[in-house]
Structures are given as C-alpha cells and as structure tokens.
Amino acid sequence: MREMLRAALVIARRDFTAVVLSRTFILFLLGPLLPILIGMAFGGLGEKISSTDLRPMVGIAMPASETARLERAHQRLTERMGDQALVRLRRVPLTPAPREQLARADSAVVAILSGSVAHPILTGKPDDLDKMQGDLSLIASAAQAEHTLRLVQVERQEVATSLGAQAQARLLIGRVAQVVMFFLTILLAGMILSNLVEEKTNKIIEILAAAVPIDAIFLGKLMAMLAMSFVGIAFWGGTAFAIFLALHGSASGLPAPAVGWPIFLILAVLYFAMAYTLLGSLFLGIGAQAATVREVQTLNMPVTMGQMLIFFFASYAVDHMGSPAEVAATIFPFSSPFAMIARAAQDDVLWPHLLALLWQAAFVALIIRVGVLLFRRHVMQSGGRWWKNLFRNTTG
Amino acid sequence: MNGDTPAPPLRYALEGHSLVKTFGSFRAVDGVDIAVPAGSIYGVLGPNGAGKTTLLRTLLGIIDPDEGVRSLLGDAAPLRMARQVGYLPEERGLYPSMKAFEAIAFMGALRGLPLKQGRERARAMLEGHGMGGAIDKPIRQLSKGMAQTVQLFGTIIHEPRLIVLDEPFSGLDAINQEKLEALIREQARRGVTILFSTHVIAHAERLCERIAIVAGGRIRFEGTVADARDRLRPQVRLRTKASDGAWRRALPADTVVEDGAWHFALPDDGIEPLLHALLRGHAGIESLSIERPGLHDAFVAIAGEATARQMEEAQAREQDA
Numbered sequence A: 001m002r003e004m005l006r007a008a009l010v011i012a013r014r015d016f017t018a019v020v021l022s023r024t025f026i027l028f029l030l031g032p033l034l035p036i037l038i039g040m041a042f043g044g045l046g047e048k049i050s051s052t053d054l055r056p057m058v059g060i061a062m063p064a065s066e067t068a069r070l071e072r073a074h075q076r077l078t079e080r081m082g083d084q085a086l087v088r089l090r091r092v093p094l095t096p097a098p099r100e101q102l103a104r105a106d107s108a109v110v111a112i113l114s115g116s117v118a119h120p121i122l123t124g125k126p127d128d129l130d131k132m133q134g135d136l137s138l139i140a141s142a143a144q145a146e147h148t149l150r151l152v153q154v155e156r157q158e159v160a161t162s163l164g165a166q167a168q169a170r171l172l173i174g175r176v177a178q179v180v181m182f183f184l185t186i187l188l189a190g191m192i193l194s195n196l197v198e199e200k201t202n203k204i205i206e207i208l209a210a211a212v213p214i215d216a217i218f219l220g221k222l223m224a225m226l227a228m229s230f231v232g233i234a235f236w237g238g239t240a241f242a243i244f245l246a247l248h249g250s251a252s253g254l255p256a257p258a259v260g261w262p263i264f265l266i267l268a269v270l271y272f273a274m275a276y277t278l279l280g281s282l283f284l285g286i287g288a289q290a291a292t293v294r295e296v297q298t299l300n301m302p303v304t305m306g307q308m309l310i311f312f313f314a315s316y317a318v319d320h321m322g323s324p325a326e327v328a329a330t331i332f333p334f335s336s337p338f339a340m341i342a343r344a345a346q347d348d349v350l351w352p353h354l355l356a357l358l359w360q361a362a363f364v365a366l367i368i369r370v371g372v373l374l375f376r377r378h379v380m381q382s383g384g385r386w387w388k389n390l391f392r393n394t395t396g
Numbered sequence B: 001m002n003g004d005t006p007a008p009p010l011r012y013a014l015e016g017h018s019l020v021k022t023f024g025s026f027r028a029v030d031g032v033d034i035a036v037p038a039g040s041i042y043g044v045l046g047p048n049g050a051g052k053t054t055l056l057r058t059l060l061g062i063i064d065p066d067e068g069v070r071s072l073l074g075d076a077a078p079l080r081m082a083r084q085v086g087y088l089p090e091e092r093g094l095y096p097s098m099k100a101f102e103a104i105a106f107m108g109a110l111r112g113l114p115l116k117q118g119r120e121r122a123r124a125m126l127e128g129h130g131m132g133g134a135i136d137k138p139i140r141q142l143s144k145g146m147a148q149t150v151q152l153f154g155t156i157i158h159e160p161r162l163i164v165l166d167e168p169f170s171g172l173d174a175i176n177q178e179k180l181e182a183l184i185r186e187q188a189r190r191g192v193t194i195l196f197s198t199h200v201i202a203h204a205e206r207l208c209e210r211i212a213i214v215a216g217g218r219i220r221f222e223g224t225v226a227d228a229r230d231r232l233r234p235q236v237r238l239r240t241k242a243s244d245g246a247w248r249r250a251l252p253a254d255t256v257v258e259d260g261a262w263h264f265a266l267p268d269d270g271i272e273p274l275l276h277a278l279l280r281g282h283a284g285i286e287s288l289s290i291e292r293p294g295l296h297d298a299f300v301a302i303a304g305e306a307t308a309r310q311m312e313e314a315q316a317r318e319q320d321a
Helices: A002-020 A024-030 A033-041 A043-051 A064-081 A098-103 A126-144 A163-194 A197-201 A205-211 A214-248 A261-289 A293-317 A324-331 A336-346 A351-379 B052-060 B078-084 B100-110 B115-128 B144-156 B174-189 B201-207 B225-230 B246-250 B272-280 B295-303 B305-320
Strands: A057-061 A088-091 A111-115 A120-123 B012-023 B026-037 B041-045 B067-072 B085-088 B162-166 B193-198 B210-215 B218-224 B235-240 B256-258 B261-265 B285-291
Touching: A002 A214, A002 B100, A024 A033, A024 A214, A057 A064, A057 A098, A064 A088, A064 A126, A098 A111, A098 A120, A111 A126, A120 A126, A163 A214, A163 A261, A163 A293, A163 A336, A197 A205, A197 A293, A205 A214, A205 B052, A205 B085, A205 B100, A214 A261, A214 A351, A261 A293, A261 A336, A261 A351, A293 A324, A293 A336, A324 A336, A324 A351, A336 A351, B012 B052, B012 B162, B012 B193, B026 B052, B026 B067, B026 B193, B026 B210, B026 B218, B041 B052, B041 B174, B041 B201, B052 B067, B052 B162, B052 B193, B067 B078, B078 B085, B085 B144, B100 B115, B100 B144, B115 B144, B144 B162, B144 B174, B162 B174, B174 B193, B174 B201, B193 B201, B201 B295, B210 B225, B210 B295, B218 B225, B218 B295, B225 B295, B246 B272, B272 B285
Parallel strands: A057 A088, A057 A111, B041 B193, B041 B210, B085 B162, B162 B193
Antiparallel strands: A111 A120, B012 B026, B012 B067, B210 B218, B235 B261, B235 B285, B256 B261
16 A cells, blocks of 8 residues: 555656646636636626616606606605615606507617506516516506505614524535536546556556556546645635635625534635545546547546536535435535535535535545446456456456 | 575576467467576577567566466566666657656666666766767657667666567668677676567577577477577588489489589488489589578578568568568
8 A cells, every 4th residue: 555655656746846837727727817807807898787787667658746756756765675676767758658658769778667656657568567567556656645655663672693694605605616516626627537648558558557557547646636726726715715805895794604613614625625626637647548538538428427416416405405415415425525514515414415525425435446446457458357357456 | 404595596597487468369478488588698589470579478477378377587478577678669659758868777666776877877878879969859850760879878877687678670771780789798798697689580680598489479499599400410512523323323312403502301210322323423522511500591490481581571561671
C-alpha cells in the first residue's frame, strides 16, 4: 500500500506540474472569471433592465371622476402592497370603443377598463383578463369604498431571530452549495475523461505499467487532477470573496449554516473532493477504455447527462430532509456528496458526515479498482474476469 | 539458520514455466519454459509476431499469463521487484513536453529513485554521453535517436539488477547501435542481467551468452550461441584439380557442387578418411576449408527457412526506413 501511494505521488506530481506549469492553465484559471468580469462591466445595463417596469398597463376609459376614484384607490393600495404588486393604470379616451382602441397599432395598453366603478367592464385578450381581473376588482372595490374603507394598522414586534427564516436561509445555503459543487465538479471532473489518452497515444502506458501497479497510475492521475482543481478553486474562490468584500464590506451579515461556517466549509471541501474523485474515478475508468481523443469526445455527452441526473436527484432531496428520497440521495454514492452538503446546511448533527465520507471513500476505491481491472482486461488484454480479481493483489 | 545468513545468490534472474498467453483464439505464447541466468546477456531471437514482446511483458508482470508460473528476481509477483528492473519497451514512449533530464529522472522515480538524485544522475549521464545540449530540451525537440537514448538512460538510471530491452536496436543507426552494444556490455560487466529481444541475428551473435529462438509462440531452441551452432555440422568446401575418379566415392552423399567446388557437411568420422581417399585417388587438392556455421545458419536450421526469411525481410525493411 505504501509503495502504491509512493508511485501514485510520483505520477500525480508529474501530471500536476505538467498541467499547472503549462500556458493553457492561465486560461483555465481566467476562464470562469470572464463571466463575472463581463457581468460587472454590463452590471449597470443589467440593473437598468431589471428596474424597467414590466407590469401590464391597463387603460381606463371612464368619466374623469370615476377615473380619479380608481387612481386614488390604486395609490392607496400601492402604498401598502408595494410598487410591483398591482397593474399600472393610464387614462385613455372614452371613444372609440375599447375593442377598436386595442386594435390600433399605437395602443400602449394591454386591456381597457370601461363602464363605471360600480360596474367595470374589462376588455382584452382572455389570458390578460385572467391575469388582471383580480387586481382590477380589488382596485375598483377600494375605489367604491373610498370613504368607508379603513386599512387596519398592523402592530410591529421585532425579534432577533426567526427559525422559519433561518430554515429558509439554510435551505438556500444548501442549494447554493449544491449548485457550486455541481458546477465545479462538472467543469473539472470532465477533464479526467481524456486523462489516459496522452499515455496511450504516446506509448508511455507500457513504461508506467511495467514500473508501478495500474491502481497507482489511476490514483496518481486522480490526485493530480484534484490538486489542480483545488488550485483553481482557491483562485476563483479567493477572487469571488474579494469581489464580495469589495461590494458588501464584510461577510458578517450572512446567515450561518446549521453546522457553522468553519465546519461547513471544511465539509464542502471534503464533499467536493469526494464528488470529484467519485465521478473522476468513473470517468477515468470510462476514458481509459477509449483509444483516441475522438472516442473521449463522443463519451462526453452521455457522461454529462449522467451528471445532470445525479444533480437533479440531489437537488430534489434538499427540499425533503428526512424523506426516503433524501436518505436514498445520501446513500447513493454519486449523489451522496451533494445531498450531504445540503444536509450540513440544515442539520447540525455531525456523525452522519463521517459515515458518509467513509462510505464515499470506499466507493472511490471500489470504482478505481473496477476501472483498473477493466483497463487491464480490455486495454492491456491481461487478467481474467474483473470481478474475480477485485480483491486480489496488484503486483503482477 | 538465523536472520543474518545471507540469501543464496540467485541462479536465474528470470524464470517462466509452461507460460501460455492467448489473445482471443491466438496463442501468442504457447507453453514457454525459459530461465535467464543471473548476470548473463540473454537474447530472445525471433521474427516479428513470434511472441517475443508478449513473452517479455508476461515475464515482467505487465500482463498476466493465462497459464504457467513466472519468477522475477526470485519473486513470483514481478511488480514487487519493479525497483530492481529496467525496461525499455518496443514502442518507445516519452512525455513530449518533458525536458530530457526530467524524463530520465521521472522514469527513475517510478522505480523508486529519489527525484533529486535522479536529476543529478540524468544530467551527468547526458553530459557523459555528449548530450549536454539536450539536458534542458523538451523531448519533442530531440531527434528520434536522441529521444531513444534518453529513454534508454531512463531505463538504467536507477541502477537495476535486471535490464529488459525489447528490440532495443530497432530504429537506431549503425553508430547508435554500436553505442548501445557497448552500453549493454558495460552493464553486463557490472553484473547486471540483460535480457533483450531482437530479430537481428548479428546482435544476438555478438552480445549474447545464451539465446532462445522463438517462433510461433514457442521456444524452438534454448542454450548458448555455441550450442546453437553445434546443431549444425561444420561445412566443408573442397576444390580439386581432377573432376572425377575413384576418390569421388569417398565424398558424402549430401555433397553438392557450387562455383566449381564440392560442398558437404563434415562427416561424423571427421575429415581424415576423406583426405586419405583424396590423396590415394590423386584428386589434387587445390583448397580445403572447414567452416563453422554461423548463428544465422543455425537459426535457419532450427526455426526454418521461412521464418529466417521473414526476419531478413523485416531487417531489410527497417534498414530501408
């Protein structure tokens, strides 16, 4: 075992330096930052777009007094319910008929309210009527009871914490952690698919296979790619944190996950490592069977789809803590890291994490072993049925 | 017996008994028995496709045999002894972006040599062989011959007890072949066991103490080069003044005439009875030579004319390339 780890480290070191010291690694590091930089550059535009009022505009074709009553009612309700809650109103001429006004090319309203406050008539497309009918009924009712309607004042009692809000925040943290972990895994683990192609095309594999067990080659490659991922994550994470601090001043206002931020971050790193090595060992095993880069590229699509399915499963589970689906997601090795990080955000019990990490590590070892045996069987054309050699020594 | 008793010296560096390796229905190695004496230079001779590479890979533990047992430096699990073995595969392979000295040190590190030490040795080796200018060059910038030399240095950087070379002369020009032969002899002088495969009989004849002739996945001959030659009787070439006479009855039955001379294998009872007959019959001996057959003749006799021709063609193709 010691010899295998030593050999794995030699291979990991070679792979790591080959990747990190290459010019393309700078592009790899800067790549994910481009969307952030572009986002910041176009931030003003984005804000402008998001502040554009997209609420539907309804024309009021009523006598002036009626219209004024509706506008006052609209004003009162907006003060209570917020800017974005109700449709917008605009005065339109009483003639021609609403149907004709809506048919004109320069019409700026979605529908027209005519008749009177007591008997309003809304003209428009059925879908729009469905959406706006309730709003206009409320406004008209408020207008009709203009002098008698008294809005009740709600007394405020402020508290420092609310468990419901905390639960919501933790759910959000769990979701965000899952998404971040998933994207990092999908971005980084996919690279492992083509990892053995270099050795195969350059005929180096025989030199490696003659010197060290193939398990060590696989493990070394995984270690190198994981280390490279950590360099990337440290760079991206550091940059993102610096941007966050620059924009918000401090991180003290953030809600805390159930296990607290320090443990949560440690668990996030560990679960990422597990998610990465679980998928990575699978990809390495699949990619090792491919003879050319083209074959690897063909494999990319089904592999990505598989990752998506796992993510959807884990993401469904996050909303259903303790449900059979959530338990299944924590047990199924490939979804386990994603489900467990969401659990760490919502539940402060720590022992399941130790269990989950051991479980996931066992599967990493198992998948590597199966990958190695399949590689020996199909690529090196050596060894018998893989399941017969699963727990045998690997020293040739 | 106590723990301090030194282990008896190893008789065979590599052994294989009843080795069988099949690929589908093709038996690449078909019941091979082989024993490479420790400290010897041992050649595995055979045409392309004879099963040489598969045999070496099986002995080294790169692939497992379907049947049979093997032992490498006394261990039945070959990879356990990997640190004491150097292997140059037939298909040369190096990381193109690696610098020459790093590539050598990396290959040493795979076999347990600390990287720092490997780098120092690699620099010294390259400088010592007039390749100082290549030390910091990436492999992709080296010529094919230089890259092969780098790989060879990577094979011996960790000072192995056993060196296995699969077709080491393939692709090398005459000068580099000579250098490689010198290097093999130098390693052998240090007590290293060397096993190499080749389809060029001349290399085996010049270097090897023992050889195995392989054809069709089987070992057709195993022994010293002298043993192989002894399989054939020496050839007699006789030129006489007279073309006919009673003395002709004394010539062996397999005698043929080539370029005006009599050719035949040395009779079992030696040359003296024939000489007496020639003198008595006034044949007039112009010249008489007894030639010991070369390894090539022995190979033809052992492996067959077709196999020998196959090897010669492969060699010619390589030279053309």
